[in-house]
Amino acid sequence: QVQLQESGPGLVKPSQTLSLTCTVSGGSVTSDEYQWTWIRQSPGKGLEWIGYIYYSGSTSYNPSLKSRLTMSFDTSKNQFSLKVTAVTAADTAVYYCARAPYGRMFFDPWGQGTLVTVSS
Amino acid sequence: DIQMTQSPSFVSASVGDRVTITCRASQGIGSWLAWYQQKPGKAPKLLIYSASSLQSGVPSRFSGSGSGTDFTLTISGLQPEDFATYYCQQANSFPLTFGQGTRLEIK
Numbered sequence: 542q543v544q545l546q547e548s549g550p551g552l553v554k555p556s557q558t559l560s561l562t563c564t565v566s567g568g569s570v571t572s573d574e575y576q577w578t579w580i581r582q583s584p585g586k587g588l589e590w591i592g593y594i595y596y597s598g599s600t601s602y603n604p605s606l607k608s609r610l611t612m613s614f615d616t617s618k619n620q621f622s623l624k625v626t627a628v629t630a631a632d633t634a635v636y637y638c639a640r641a642p643y644g645r646m647f648f649d650p651w652g653q654g655t656l657v658t659v660s661s
Numbered sequence: 662d663i664q665m666t667q668s669p670s671f672v673s674a675s676v677g678d679r680v681t682i683t684c685r686a687s688q689g690i691g692s693w694l695a696w697y698q699q700k701p702g703k704a705p706k707l708l709i710y711s712a713s714s715l716q717s718g719v720p721s722r723f724s725g726s727g728s729g730t731d732f733t734l735t736i737s738g739l740q741p742e743d744f745a746t747y748y749c750q751q752a753n754s755f756p757l758t759f760g761q762g763t764r765l766e767i768k
Contacts, residue, residue: 637704647711
């Protein structure tokens with residue numbers, strides 16, 4: 542049974558870069574069957590889809606965040622990662638990684654989520 | 662972006678009740694809709710996908726229907742573990758978007 546686990550700093554200063562990693566167990570990030578996704582949840586904006594990365598390295602990002610996003614793989618560690626540059630308080634949220642079947646963007650399973658606070 | 666609007670935002674019900682939650686899309690999305698359940702401090706859990714398909718392991722008291730712009734999630738015979746917040750999500754076009762949530766509480 543596949544499991545996902547987010548990791549990364551819980552506190553990031555404004556204007557800096559937020560970096561998170563999702564470690565996948567019980568499955569491979571190199572599978573062509575799935576799209577590996579990031580979603581965030583904040584009290585103000587609810588659930589927000591951030592984007593996904595496919596095994597080929599192709600990505601799709603939310604236009605509202607696109608200019609600040611980078612997603613990538615570390616296949617040696619069976620991980621995928623998220624970087625968000627120039628963060629502000631509006632980026633404070635619980636960040637989730639999740640898996641979606643290729644071509645069908647329904648998310649299951651999800652990681653447990655990690656709270657990232659942007660504050661000086 | 663496609664806007665997803667859920668109603669009601671809050672519902673109070675008793676164990677054993679039948680509850681229906683509605684989700685409306687701002688434009689047609691076919692059957693590209695999912696429903697999730699979220700409990701406090703936990704990640705959302707997929708209940709229904711493709712508008713009416715029950716995710717493996719989800720109790721059959723959960724059902725979904727609809728297509729185009731109007732969708733419903735029905736819980737028949739509420740159980741204590743069903744009190745949570747429910748979200749719809751459209752998977753028709755990018756950016757993917759979620760409803761604002763419906764909080765289901767015990768009466």
